[in-house]
Amino acid sequence: MDIDALKDLVSVSKKDMYRNFFHRHKKQIRIKKEHVAVRNLIKITEATLMLSNRKGFSAMSMRDLSAASGLSTGALYSYFSSKDDLLDMIQQESLRVAIRVLSARIDGIRDPQLKLAQAIYTHLYLSEVMHPWFYFSFMETKNLKKRARRKAIEIELRIEKIFIDIIAEGQEAGVFRDVDKEMVAGMIKALLQDWYLKKWKYGQRRIPVEAYAEFLAGVVESYLRVTVKTEQVDKSWV
């Protein structure tokens, strides 16, 4: 599956996304014409993601950004009021898109096993299509100012909650084992994150996203399946 097919699958269109982006931040953006603003927001955001993901947001100077985006430093400040503000905007947007697409794609699925697999596949494909966003969001969260960081963490937990709820539904329906659902959801999240945090490694090993998705869904499914019995591991050596 190529990248365009993935985009269709998670229904993310660049233009639409940035249009939303623009309208959500209309107040702070001084440019009024939509087509101008969207065009430049794309340039600014892509340059920011590129530079930040290479050497960190705080190591990126406004002059770097100016050069990479093609806008002067003066012009940049028509799109955001401070460097921190730019960080906030991008961070927020990526989490919003993630939660929106994820919710939409699992909405209405009844079968918990299917629903869980769908959530896993969607998250992986989305993080593939929007890789720079996801990577940025993870790496820069701790550099947000207090209030913005609290908000980011809250959204993160809401994404985790989606998985917790699916597992709970499966347990109630009797198709998933009675294991600690928060732990399992945490595990799934960690493994979803590994895909976009270690992209270089998986690329090197020539593992495509579909293979990773299949592996992850398999691990989770086999762990949650009711027929599997658990034994205690011998930990007497501890």
Place this chain on the structure above:
Amino acid sequence: MDIDALKDLVSVSKKDMYRNFFHRHKKQIRIKKEHVAVRNLIKITEATLMLSNRKGFSAMSMRDLSAASGLSTGALYSYFSSKDDLLDMIQQESLRVAIRVLSARIDGIRDPQLKLAQAIYTHLYLSEVMHPWFYFSFMETKNLKKRARRKAIEIELRIEKIFIDIIAEGQEAGVFRDVDKEMVAGMIKALLQDWYLKKWKYGQRRIPVEAYAEFLAGVVESYLRVTVKTEQVDKSWV
């Protein structure tokens, strides 16, 4: 188990560690007396880890570091030649300790299941005792200069290799299933990392490191156990 017991378990003594640290970087450190150098290296390193983990290494200024460590900016430059150099030193040291302790603790264990469990427990306890180091190492790797980064990645892969080899041994001995060992090792690594990357979350949920270790060892053990059969998940909806 309290933190001191963990320290004994992974055999990390602060003084010893920093003594090694000092001797390994003797060339670039201008201070000759060991007890002076070690005392100040502790102050410098702990302050660096604290400030960097809060807001990022590149956002930490030398003035911040001076204030937090109690040394003047002038004195700091007797311990490293540049800010980047300081980053290198700390990064290298944490990876070295990790690989040294891990290797020592699994060396000589024959039973693959025990060996794997031991590696998992050791890594988790070590990342608990040295949490700021591990967190720093992960977050700042991409901010290293090219050569240092290549080296860091190489050591990372050597740690992963330890797990790959254990799994291979288990497969040869017939106690582990014939699954993709690189994928499983990657999964283990991702879950080990989750512990120190999301410490705040696990703390909030009051999950102690022992509980996490048991959970993780259980997941891995049940996935690798030979008696478990795998079924194909229905992916027709994709």
Place this chain on the structure above:
DNA sequence: GTCTATATCTGGATAGAC
């Protein structure tokens, strides 16, 4: 060995021309 003082430069941000 450590400090204070400072040289030198680069950072974010803005004013005002176009």
Place this chain on the structure above:
DNA sequence: GTCTATCCAGATATAGAC
């Protein structure tokens, strides 16, 4: 709407007294 030019706070790094 965008650019050029510039302000000045704050950065890294060093020199030289103690």
